[in-house]
Amino acid sequence: MGEKSVKKKQYILNTARKVFMEKGYSAVTMKDIVDACEISRGGLYLYFGSTDELFREVLKLESEETDDTFAGQIGENPTPSDILAVFLKEQKKELLHKGDSLTIAKYEYLFANSEIPRKDNYLRKQFETGVKVLTKLFESGNEAGEFSCEDPAGTARNFMYVIEGLKITSQTIGITEQTVDKELMFLMQGLGITN
Amino acid sequence: MGEKSVKKKQYILNTARKVFMEKGYSAVTMKDIVDACEISRGGLYLYFGSTDELFREVLKLESEETDDTFAGQIGENPTPSDILAVFLKEQKKELLHKGDSLTIAKYEYLFANSEIPRKDNYLRKQFETGVKVLTKLFESGNEAGEFSCEDPAGTARNFMYVIEGLKITSQTIGITEQTVDKELMFLMQGLGITN
Amino acid sequence: MGEKSVKKKQYILNTARKVFMEKGYSAVTMKDIVDACEISRGGLYLYFGSTDELFREVLKLESEETDDTFAGQIGENPTPSDILAVFLKEQKKELLHKGDSLTIAKYEYLFANSEIPRKDNYLRKQFETGVKVLTKLFESGNEAGEFSCEDPAGTARNFMYVIEGLKITSQTIGITEQTVDKELMFLMQGLGITN
């Protein structure tokens, strides 16, 4: 596949991502993608054989970008509090822009593909990464005397479940920024932080 | 509609519920229901005009049954701890039987119908009821000296978000009974309960 | 068939006529009739086997009633002018109440049943009766010195074609009372009448 084709593939993926953001996963048809990309039906099939394949590649693309973003946000010599602040800010941002993220599409995709191997489960990786990052954070926070957290791993998991709860709630029940803030504040208080 | 057709309607609803449990919401077609019920196409339309209508009635039916179940589980003169135990046991039961509950279908339904009026949002009602019940529970637990909970309302919300997080996690990432127990234990410890 | 059944049949026919007046012929289903009559599906089939059969009986009923109406309108010892006036008034009335007559249904019925034997063709009978009546009228008008009409039969046919033209025009293009009056006036002038 030549350089040109690679660019076109990128273009299709970017356009498809927008479509998935708007319509979720299960409602998206190949025609939707074709229309959005303004290419021919046959042209799309040269690159992707199904919406399923498309979505998986969109996910892959996104996970790469997310890593970059997160790394970029953290300055040099950050304190545990700094990192936690960035982490929670990122989570808040993601769960507040309903209809403008892949969240619903991801859920729908996993619902429709319950037999996905654990290692390919994007949400699971994200969740476990979150737990790891937070655990480390709480441990170093304890050492630095910034947090007081008896069970870092347990607290980390608790944080992540609350965040998952907020995420799904924002997509199904609806949620305001105040509610999110209140909830995150509650978590922080459990750490002995009150700022 | 005669007595006979009421029964048939019940039959269709029960059968449809099973279909929704197996296939979720968005993938279910009227044909799926027809096949599962072993009736004619026209026969189904005599009772329900769309999968949407069917699903809403399945939900209604379920909410009635759930109320009964919950009421039935609580003995006489229950202590706050008793009630909390029943409540958590119910939640645990629901979130563990993946593929055997309407959870996914409910999420998909709300994804596909983002414009549902708040008052008709079944999940929202369930969430808010949960918060209210838990808040009352924590208050009376405080009075009875069983719990020590500084912020009953905040803690109640926190509980519910964790439960929502566990629920969606169990459907997308997968979860073991041990994980659920560990997580619920963590919540209980926050109340000063260690049994 | 008992007396009771006869009444029910009448009831169904009268109700069906209203339906045909509203919806024409081809768009009417047995369900429409059933709903309008507020009887059961099976009940309707006891009396009529199809919308076709129903419509034919509605037509028969109407032709009987029309004859009565026409006879009733003409007083004793009428002059040719009197009769012509009544005749044209009737025609005008029929062709002006668009949407409130069987006109469209009749046309649709004949379109859909081009193989109807001439003798059963209701419109044909009506047309020919009209020609006969008018011919007689013009002849006696000539004798009485009221009209001056060289070719009574030809003029009669001409009248009837204009009336048919007005009728179809009112249903397809739309027509005002003024237009009808103007046109009828034009016809009268041809007879040497100017009132």
Add this chain to the structure above:
Amino acid sequence: MGEKSVKKKQYILNTARKVFMEKGYSAVTMKDIVDACEISRGGLYLYFGSTDELFREVLKLESEETDDTFAGQIGENPTPSDILAVFLKEQKKELLHKGDSLTIAKYEYLFANSEIPRKDNYLRKQFETGVKVLTKLFESGNEAGEFSCEDPAGTARNFMYVIEGLKITSQTIGITEQTVDKELMFLMQGLGITN
């Protein structure tokens, strides 16, 4: 749409026209068209979304062709009599080929779409054009001394109503060429022509 598909669209329209000529408007289904064209269901929907849309395009096509035909029939420096002859010949041709014209379909279409804006009403345009053409014709015929017609506009309208009457009569009652000739002759005599 490429050159090829323009041809296919033409082909479908021509085939559909034949179907409408045979079956009228309301009885025609997309399947009828598909079968007549010997294409696939989906193939038809590529070009037309409904029988309604198809019929409107058939009408458009026809109106263009009719204009051409009419213009082509009139030689150079025609006298009013010549033009009238061509006009009536055209009308006669149209109203005699029952089952081989779109007349019934047009009527049914208007019956089924009573809310068509006046400006889009094809029959109305045709009728009014006819009135205008005839009025001009009678006026110039008067000037040329070929006709003697006191009320050109009134006579023109009268002609058109008779023609409409003949048209609907030929489709519902049936009519012979002799009858048409007799009737047109009667009209001509009113103009003082006896050829």
Add this chain to the structure above:
DNA sequence: TATGAATGAGTCTTCATTCAT
């Protein structure tokens, strides 16, 4: 590579008609 016309399977929906009660 790329196009877009074409296909046919699959789903939705309505209707005439039957039949057990």
Add this chain to the structure above:
DNA sequence: AATGAATGAAGACTCATTCAT
């Protein structure tokens, strides 16, 4: 006589997928 539940055929419409160019 009368009911209305039930059926299955028929038509509308959409979509993934293929293929000649």
